[in-house]
Amino acid sequence: xxxxxxxxxxxxxxxxxxxxxxxxxxxxxxxxxxxxxxxxxxxxxxxxxxxxxxxxxxxxxxxxxxxxxxxxxxxxxxxxxxxxxxxxxxxxxxxxxxxxxxxxxxxxxxxxxxxxxxxxxxxxxxxxxxxxxxxxxxxxxxxxxxxxxxxxxxxxxxxxxxxxxxxxxxxxxxxxxxxxxxxxxxxxxxxxxxxxxxxxxxxxxxxxxxxxxxxxxxxxxxxxxxxxxxxxxxxxxxxxxxxxxxxxxxxxxxxxxxxxxxxxxxxxxxxxxxxxxxxxxxxxxxxxxxxxxxxxxxxxxxxxxxxxxxxxxxxxxxxxxxxxxxxxxxxxxxxxxxxxxxxxxxxxxxxxxxxxxxxxxxxxxxxxxxxxxxxxxxxxxxxxxxxxxx
Numbered sequence: 084x085x086x087x088x089x090x091x092x093x094x095x096x097x098x099x100x101x102x103x104x105x106x107x108x109x110x111x112x113x114x115x116x117x118x119x120x121x122x123x124x125x126x127x128x129x130x131x132x133x134x135x136x137x138x139x140x141x142x143x144x145x146x147x148x149x150x151x152x153x154x155x156x157x158x159x160x161x162x163x164x165x166x167x168x169x170x171x172x173x174x175x176x177x178x179x180x181x182x183x184x185x186x187x188x189x190x191x192x193x194x195x196x197x198x199x200x201x202x203x204x205x206x207x208x209x210x211x212x213x214x215x216x217x218x219x220x221x222x223x224x225x226x227x228x229x230x231x232x233x234x235x236x237x238x239x240x241x242x243x244x245x246x247x248x249x250x251x252x253x254x255x256x257x258x259x260x261x262x263x264x265x266x267x268x269x270x271x272x273x274x275x276x277x278x279x280x281x282x283x284x285x286x287x288x289x290x291x292x293x294x295x296x297x298x299x300x301x302x303x304x305x306x307x308x309x310x311x312x313x314x315x316x317x318x319x320x321x322x323x324x325x326x327x328x329x330x331x332x333x334x335x336x337x338x339x340x341x342x343x344x345x346x347x348x349x350x351x352x353x354x355x356x357x358x359x360x361x362x363x364x365x366x367x368x369x370x371x372x373x374x375x376x377x378x379x380x381x382x383x384x385x386x387x388x389x390x391x392x393x394x395x396x397x398x399x400x401x402x403x404x405x406x407x408x409x410x411x412x413x414x415x416x417x418x419x420x421x422x423x424x425x426x427x428x429x430x431x432x433x434x435x436x437x438x439x440x441x442x443x444x445x446x447x448x449x450x451x452x453x454x455x456x457x458x459x460x461x462x463x464x465x466x467x468x469x470x471x472x473x
Contacts (some may be wrong), residue, residue: 087111087158087260091197101197102184103257105158112156119149140346147351151239155260158193164236164259165195171234178226178254180238198255200247203363214252220364221376223254227360228380231263231353232270239263239352241360263352268295271388273353277381280331281374283319285312292344302342310338327365328373329358 087105094100126141155161162183169180187194201208209216223246230237238245240261247255265273272295279288289308292298298307314334332354364371 092194102187102194103181103197104187105161105193105195107156107158107191115152115156119145119152122148138340138343138345144346144351151261151352157190159188159190161260162188162193162195164262165193167236168230168234168238168256168259168262171230171236172226175226175229177222177252178256180256180259198247198257200249200255203243203246203248203367206366209248209367212248212250214248216367217371219248219252219254220367220371222252223367224360224364224373224376225380226254227356228377231265232274232380232384235265235267235270237263237265237353237356239356241356241363243363243366246363261352263356265350265353269347269350272297273350274381274385274388277377278385280315280318281378281381283315285309285315288315297347298339298342298344307342310341311335314338328361332358 087107089103089105092102092104094102122145123142126145129136129141162185165180165183169182172178172180181196181198184194184196201212201214203209206216209219223241227237227241238256238259238261240258241256245256245258247257249255272291275291276288279285279291286304286308288311289304292307293300293302293304314331318331318334361371361373364373364376
């Protein structure tokens with residue numbers, strides 16, 4: 084569903100300034116809610132008709148879709164995403180996003196810099212500009228991985244229509260209505276898995292899955308590593324143009340079913356985007372090697388996070404948390420002392436209720452329904468049974 088449309092415009096107070104004005108289409112929110120109801124009904128039906136599908140958590144996947152789409156419906160949030168990504172990437176080479184004009188931005192409209200460039204859908208025009216398509220593919224993948232691992236915040240709709248190339252070869256991303264986030268734990272897991280496949284360390288890949296809780300503990304790590312090897316070895320034996328992330332995810336999906344691994348909803352957007360970005364890179368360079376392009380970014384990030392610098396950062400974060408806890412100790416002590424005094428007074432003098440409280444309790448008691456009394460009886464019976472079985 085095309086939720087918005089973009090218009091080229093100039094500013095009234097600065098006619099030389101060209102901007103892009105993006106507006107929400109009329110009636111799009113109503114259509115979105117209708118479509119969302121259909122998705123939820125389908126997901127619930129699938130879970131009901133086939134228990135095996137519950138492993139894939141279709142309702143949770145629709146939840147992720149719904150949240151992303153709701154964010155898309157408020158262009159102020161898209162503007163905030165542009166602002167955050169601009170801040171994250173301001174020193175990066177080869178990639179940028181347009182800046183937002185906050186004075187001319189609201190819920191249904193966002194105004195930003197106009198982008199002059201060639202869409203990545205126009206391969207022949209890139210050749211006419213003598214753009215190095217092989218380097219462009221590498222820059223695209225490495226930028227995406229850098230945003231994902233370093234920032235934990237990535238553009239989740241990076242199809243060719245949303246990517247422009249400037250005359251100097253710089254990639255400019257637009258339409259940031261769908262963005263993904265990953266916490267530090269998931270980023271570490273992702274990096275370890277990717278690096279494990281890159282280096283053929285299948286035991287490491289398997290152990291990471293178990294440590295992250297992705298695979299139930301009753302399974303054997305060595306057996307899972309063997310299954311991972313069955314995926315990785317054929318891929319490493321193929322030529323670069325046939326080794327795809329889509330194929331890896333498909334094979335991984337098939338194997339993990341044998342080990343009761345549930346779908347990780349927080350990774351759905353990431354997996355989808357990785358497949359799309361790799362597809363764009365392969366259109367730019369049919370011989371593109373996803374693993375070779377990924378290794379510098381993934382390896383460097385792992386070294387930073389798991390090496391001495393990362394250990395120091397973890398220690399600093401731990402000390403910061405401890406410092407915050409220490410500052411709260413006096414408040415905890417004060418609350419505990421007050422509670423102790425109040426309990427002591429209650430034990431000596433009994434509980435005293437004022438007239439309004441007594442009246443409210445009387446009204447509540449009068450309104451007890453028959454079902455409420457039955458519920459109390461059931462609870463009492465359950466308690467007796469529990470005691471009897473102890």
